[in-house]
Amino acid sequence: xxxxxxxxxxxxxxxxxxxxxxxxxxxxxxxxxxxxxxxxxxxxxxxxxxxxxxxxxxxxxxxxxxxxxxxxxxxxxxxxxxxxxxxxxxxxxxxxxxxxxxxxxxxxxxxxxxxxxxxxxxxxxxxxxxxxxxxxxxxxxxxxxxxxxxxxxxxxxxxxxxxxxxxxxxxxxxxxxxxxxxxxxxxxxxxxxxxxxxxxxxxxxxxxxxxxxxxxxxxxxxxxxxxxxxxxxxx
Numbered sequence: 001x002x003x004x005x006x007x008x009x010x011x012x013x014x015x016x017x018x019x020x021x022x023x024x025x026x027x028x029x030x031x032x033x034x035x036x037x038x039x040x041x042x043x044x045x046x047x048x049x050x051x052x053x054x055x056x057x058x059x060x061x062x063x064x065x066x067x068x069x070x071x072x073x074x075x076x077x078x079x080x081x082x083x084x085x086x087x088x089x090x091x092x093x094x095x096x097x098x099x100x101x102x103x104x105x106x107x108x109x110x111x112x113x114x115x116x117x118x119x120x121x122x123x124x125x126x127x128x129x130x131x132x133x134x135x136x137x138x139x140x141x142x143x144x145x146x147x148x149x150x151x152x153x154x155x156x157x158x159x160x161x162x163x164x165x166x167x168x169x170x171x172x173x174x175x176x177x178x179x180x181x182x183x184x185x186x187x188x189x190x191x192x193x194x195x196x197x198x199x200x201x202x203x204x205x206x207x208x209x210x211x212x213x214x215x216x217x218x219x220x221x222x223x224x225x226x227x228x229x230x231x232x233x234x235x
Contacts, residue, residue: 015091015146025143029093030100032140033148037069037104039133044068045112046125049188051133052173052195053150056180063183069106073098076149083152086160091146098149126190127197134201135208142211154202165206166199173198 018025043050050058053075054068061071076098083090115121141147147155150172157168173195181187206212 015089015093015144017092017145025093025145026096029096029140029143029145032136032138032143033097033100034104035132035136035139036148037101038108039129039136040068040072040101040105041108041112042125042129042132043190043194044109044186045114046122046129046190047114047116047186047188048122048126048190049194050186050191051198052177052180052191054180055177055185055187055191056183057185059180059183059185067102067106068109069102069104072102072105076101079153080149083149083156086153086156088152088156088159089146090152091144093140093143093145094148094152096145097140097147097151101148122190126193130194130197130201134198134203134205136205137202138205138209138211141206142209164199165203169199169202170195 040051040054043054044058049055053072057071057075058068060075061068064071080090080094080098115125137148137151141151141155146152154165154168154172157163157171158165161168163171177185177187177191177195181191
């Protein structure tokens with residue numbers, strides 16, 4: 001019998017599709033991805049400085065003359081390669097993440113007007129977007145169909161280094177925003193606030209929804225997968 005504190009230890013890099021719950025899982029994932037894309041757009045429209053990834057993606061989008069959402073899709077495939085090198089398990093949800101967030105982001109950018117010189121509105125927009133992004137991450141990761149490329153990289157670093165989610169996410173955000181800023185991306189005080197709070201927001205989202213990305217419940221332990229009882233480190 002597999003305990004609730006067990007995690008995958010097999011060599012398979014791709015999570016199997018659970019067809020019995022696929023429709024429900026797809027709906028839940030799309031809710032999370034929609035929230036995530038909208039959160040990115042809110043950060044951009046707040047004009048206080050975007051998330052680290054958005055700083056880089058907006059900068060590259062301007063250079064390549066494409067929309068930020070399109071650049072988000074392209075960057076997703078690039079980041080995914082790094083997660084695969086670190087042998088993080090991915091699944092159909094990973095592909096859904098790459099293909100869905102960008103279009104949601106572009107749609108929200110079209111619908112939400114930019115806000116400037118209005119801090120009483122901009123600051124709540126910034127904080128709301130950060131909280132929304134943390135909750136969105138927990139929603140679609142909790143389906144266990146494969147995290148998005150950026151989250152897969154975060155989880156891979158957590159797993160391989162033993163760092164907390166907060167530390168892993170923070171290290172990634174600081175590196176990415178530095179590159180984006182050098183390329184002329186929209187960095188600002190909001191970017192610093194985002195870098196400091198996003199790891200905590202994701203961690204709180206995980207705790208609120210009781211998500212453990214490397215734990216497998218007894219009913220989800222598939223045939224042919226070697227499962228070893230091991231205590232998952234505190235996030």
